[in-house]
Amino acid sequence: MATIAVPPSVPSPAEDAEQLQKAFAGWGTNEDLIISILAHRNAAQRKVIRQTYAETYGEDLLKALDKELSSDFERSVLLWTLDPAERDAFLSNEATKRLTSSNWVLMEIACTRSSMELFMVRQAYHARYKKSLEEDIAYHTTGDFHKLLVPLASTFRYEGPEVNMTLARSEAKILHEKIHKKAYNHDELIRIVTTRSKAQLNATLNYYNNEFGNAINKDLKADPNDEFLKLLRSAIKCLTYPEKYFEKVLRLAINKLGTDEWALTRVVTTRAEVDMQRIKEQYHKRNSVPLDRAIANDTSGDYKKMLLALVGHEDA
Amino acid sequence: MATIAVPPSVPSPAEDAEQLQKAFAGWGTNEDLIISILAHRNAAQRKVIRQTYAETYGEDLLKALDKELSSDFERSVLLWTLDPAERDAFLSNEATKRLTSSNWVLMEIACTRSSMELFMVRQAYHARYKKSLEEDIAYHTTGDFHKLLVPLASTFRYEGPEVNMTLARSEAKILHEKIHKKAYNHDELIRIVTTRSKAQLNATLNYYNNEFGNAINKDLKADPNDEFLKLLRSAIKCLTYPEKYFEKVLRLAINKLGTDEWALTRVVTTRAEVDMQRIKEQYHKRNSVPLDRAIANDTSGDYKKMLLALVGHEDA
Secondary structure (H helix, E strand, C coil): CCCCCCCCCCCCHHHHHHHHHHHHCCCCCCHHHHHHHHCCCCHHHHHHHHHHHHHHHCCCHHHHHHHHCCHHHHHHHHHHHCCHHHHHHHHHHHHHCCCCCCHHHHHHHHHHCCHHHHHHHHHHHHHHHCCCHHHHHHHHCCHHHHHHHHHHHHCCCCCCCCCCHHHHHHHHHHHHHHHHCCCCCCHHHHHHHHHCCHHHHHHHHHHHHHHHCCCHHHHCCCCCCCHHHHHHHHHHHHHHCHHHHHHHHHHHHHHCCCCCHHHHHHHHHHHCCCCHHHHHHHHHHHHCCCHHHHHHHHCCHHHHHHHHHHCCCCCC | CCCCCCCCCCCCHHHHHHHHHHHHCCCCCCHHHHHHHHCCCCHHHHHHHHHHHHHHHCCCHHHHHHHHCCHHHHHHHHHHHCCHHHHHHHHHHHHHCCCCCCHHHHHHHHHHCCHHHHHHHHHHHHHHHCCCHHHHHHHHCCHHHHHHHHHHHHCCCCCCCCCCHHHHHHHHHHHHHHHHCCCCCCHHHHHHHHHCCHHHHHHHHHHHHHHHCCCHHHHCCCCCCCHHHHHHHHHHHHHHCHHHHHHHHHHHHHHCCCCCHHHHHHHHHHHCCCCHHHHHHHHHHHHCCCHHHHHHHHCCHHHHHHHHHHCCCCCC
16 A cells, blocks of 8 residues: 555665765756655665665765755655654654644654554664653653653554454443543543554444444534644544544645645655555545645645655656 | 573473473372473573473473462462563463452563563563553553553663763652652652653652652652552662562562462562572572572472572572
8 A cells, every 4th residue: 555666676775875876976966866766665675775875885875865955855855765663753753842842743653653663663762862752752741632642652552353342332431421521631531542452442433433423533522622632533533544634634734825844744754655545545535636636736846756756646 | 690590401392391291291290300390491491392392292381280280389380481571461461350450560560671571571461362461451450550550561661871960850859849749649750750761760869869868769658558659669669779679579478477479479480580699689688598598488398499499599
């Protein structure tokens, strides 16, 4: 379900590194060449290219890209080139910083990655920032956001298909009771959302919907402007229908006056190798326009070329 | 710092498996033979013996031991034979069950294992119980115990030596302020104890001691019978001076009228390959009697032989 197109016969990492080095050399930078290489290599291939580049030219490829590129195009290439776990560690660290703080990004990473992927983000966070992800989240968040985000980022959910229907029933009732009393930050509600396996949570929410007549997220919309409720609804969406969540982030980013490039870049670079195909289908269905056309209309230059290559646009 | 004695030349796993099978065969069981093999093999060796046994005799070695042995001796051999991560998963699962529930065991495992070891316990828990450790802890605990134990078991602490002294200072002040107000379950206090690296926490507590005149655990003794405060003090001890914590558990287990075999077996089997040497030194210092003599005086039969072998008693 990835959307990037890796050519059937890929040059050796040494050749790729050499071409990249040529793209940086001389007057100006050859952005097309950079895109033609990096946007068409998978994570494992990019990793070897980065290692080979460092060994051959004595400089981290990311540093070189940082010097040569700028603005949105730069950010998209840098994020894309990073190893997925490192990239998520970088994005979540950014999300705990004052000026770039974002509970959304933290929630998104915690809820849409697999248990092992999330654990690898935590390992990459140790290596890069000399502290732990949950330590920074706990330190930089407060109140209900703290109460939801710390366990979301610390959990190691079971991923098997087993579902306990009796439990689903009893926990659906607990959820309904707490929501009915507007106790949206209740320990039990947080416990269920942050610790149950995605399969179990899904069963619980299906029961909720069948038994109480509304999808849970409808009942959690009591106050549509409440920021905590928004985050909670999104967490539930990420845990059960991630492609719907990402479709909406893209839709809002593209429709926004001026385009939200940070969100657009983040979703495209983090999902291109995961579930972008599904997200594209969802986007087309919901907006009656293909995602690549929407992106093409809303962006320009090398940034546009990079994004289109990542979402698998035919000519890119 | 392990105390078990592995002979310089170890028989092949096939030979060990064969000897074990002989120990089970015929009239009665040869307990001495079982101890002479299993108590003198390290975790990696025991793992291969278990695999070889299963391949050769078509039965899990643990099942065979379970059939042949009984009571405290059985429990000590079974716990010891388990892979460390599996053993901790087993002990913590037991600690979430109604009849064997124990916040102490959960806290002990969460606080005294390395970050990676704790993560491996969580993986072993998935494999064995088809759910997650934090899921079971969150479900089976309530109130302040829940608030402390869930993040303790979910955390993946940074383990580098880096210490931020400014942070140590400011967090020591926060701790002192909360304790002064008797807000022992305050979010900030829990955050500091559950997310900071052991090195950072230690620096914070040293600052606390220097600046406010008391070790934190002294200030946390306001009500000596408060169960939550007891657990919190023990968690702090486990995180900073694990050998002192374990010495005390052994002391209480041995001095108890009737001996607490569960605690004794747990500490001996889980620490024999880790830091039992230090615990023995601490025990001798605090009780003026060597640990092996205390164990010998308080236990008997095969159980006694097994424990003495694990704590490195010369004749065992």
